Amino acid sequence: MRDFKEQLPADRQRQMTNIFVDHANHQQATKAIRRFFKPVEGGVPGRGNICALIGESRTGKTYGASEVLAEYKPEIGANGIKRSVLLVDSPIEGGARAVLDSIASGLGMQVSLRMTNSNLILAILRELQRSEVQFVIFDEAQELFPEKNRKVLSFSRKLLRKMLNLNQFNILCIGLPETYSIIAEDSQLIGRGGLPYKRLRPYDWTDPVDCQHFRVLCHKFDEEMPFELSDFASMDFSSRLFKATKGCIGILKVYMIAAGEIALAAGSDRLELCHFAEAYDDRKRPNEVFNPFRNDPSLS
Ligand SMILES: Nc1ncnc2c1ncn2[C@@H]1O[C@H](COP(=O)(O)OP(=O)(O)O)[C@@H](O)[C@H]1O
Ligand SMILES: [Mg+2]
Structure with a gap:
């Protein structure tokens, strides 16, 4: 059990922004x-x-x-x-x-x-x-x-x-x-x-080695985010993260921070799909309906 309750929200936000991943x-x-x-x-x-x-x-x-x-x-x-x-x-x-x-x-x-x-x-x-x-x-x-x-x-x-x-x-x-x-x-x-x-290059989901590397990257974020572990590296979560970020570290970081802020504001101990779904909704194009955190990512 990781306990972040004692930490100030500002410290947890800073912790998210400062995450470095040696991917x-x-x-x-x-x-x-x-x-x-x-x-x-x-x-x-x-x-x-x-x-x-x-x-x-x-x-x-x-x-x-x-x-x-x-x-x-x-x-x-x-x-x-x-x-x-x-x-x-x-x-x-x-x-x-x-x-x-x-x-x-x-x-x-x-x-x-x-x-x-x-x-x-x-x-x-x-x-x-x-x-x-x-x-x-x-x-x-x-x-x-x-x-x-x-x-x-x-x-x-x-x-x-x-x-x-x-x-x-x-x-x-x-x-x-x-x-x-x-x-x-x-x-x-x-x-x-x-x-x-x-x-x-961004990671390529169709390449098995890249796919593995991307999942390791997700796992490292899971370890570094100031929340309970969420199993980002699971096939389900990582494929959704991939869909939303196109395998780009910069975009992945944007979603981690945005979902983290939504979860912090909601007082949640764990980062859930719904936090990412909300972060995605905030950023998707006006005419875009598909949300990889809400819909099945293989259907897009
Ligand atoms: N290894 C890493 N760990 C954590 N965040 C990273 C890492 N590499 C890049 N980022 C973040 O991703 C974003 C994009 O990275 P950047 O180096 O600016 O990309 P580029 O120069 O290729 O456009 C930045 O916000 C940066 O902080
Ligand atoms: Mg640059």
């Missing part, structure tokens, strides 16, 4: 990121190559990157801050300047508005060297390579080439599946090392 896809993502950074564990960082981590939205790409980033905190040395891993969140607007600003901000640089783009590029390249960066990650990299905006696309390609030419670090582009082919088109960019990549 199969997450292990694959972090393993790939670590390998793109250091091809040999405990060895030297790779240099001068571009690589990619691609996958549908909410499959845990950013989450994987932040786990690796957390292992390499910036250090204060005699000549200022050294950061071995630099994470850049690609801007969604603003063209070339916004791209440069996001890198400068990741490097902690103060940039005057009056500085020209070409001077800013030089300053960034200098700072990358000074702070001894060993690995650069661009998250949401599809924003760097917009197919419809040739100007930004061509600028980003040239900029990344310049950065790689320092021959000091590998660059990892994290993005949507289409990002791969846009980078791959640029033979100069991928020239040295090809374009090693990892494709992250």
Whole structure:
């Protein structure tokens, strides 16, 4: 019997939001990121190559990157801050300047508005060297390579080439599946090392191994949620969870938290199908009638 009654609702909500699950896809993502950074564990960082981590939205790409980033905190040395891993969140607007600003901000640089783009590029390249960066990650990299905006696309390609030419670090582009082919088109960019990549996919219910992994993931949520165990990993519960989330960790987490909040508000000790059904009703399209937590998921 697990007893959560003594805990404040706010603590139980926080516990739900902070749940971390070391599931199969997450292990694959972090393993790939670590390998793109250091091809040999405990060895030297790779240099001068571009690589990619691609996958549908909410499959845990950013989450994987932040786990690796957390292992390499910036250090204060005699000549200022050294950061071995630099994470850049690609801007969604603003063209070339916004791209440069996001890198400068990741490097902690103060940039005057009056500085020209070409001077800013030089300053960034200098700072990358000074702070001894060993690995650069661009998250949401599809924003760097917009197919419809040739100007930004061509600028980003040239900029990344310049950065790689320092021959000091590998660059990892994290993005949507289409990002791969846009980078791959640029033979100069991928020239040295090809374009090693990892494709992250939602779990696939029709694949027996994936199905097992998804059920393990459900079980881990069951263990971590601040409620009595609900047997999420059972064939019945997990197939409904799969139907609602399409095998995506991000969506699964949304439903866990939403159903958890409904159960908390109702003062229930256990998470039941009805809590998930309500959470699903809140989110389904206006014309959608099917609810995998109320109807038979095999009938949809
Ligand atoms: N291993 C994990 N354990 C718990 N929650 C996770 C895990 N991976 C991802 N999430 C959650 O899923 C959501 C989507 O993950 P995210 O990394 O942002 O996906 P992506 O970058 O692929 O779009 C986030 O809210 C994140 O907190
Ligand atoms: Mg992301």
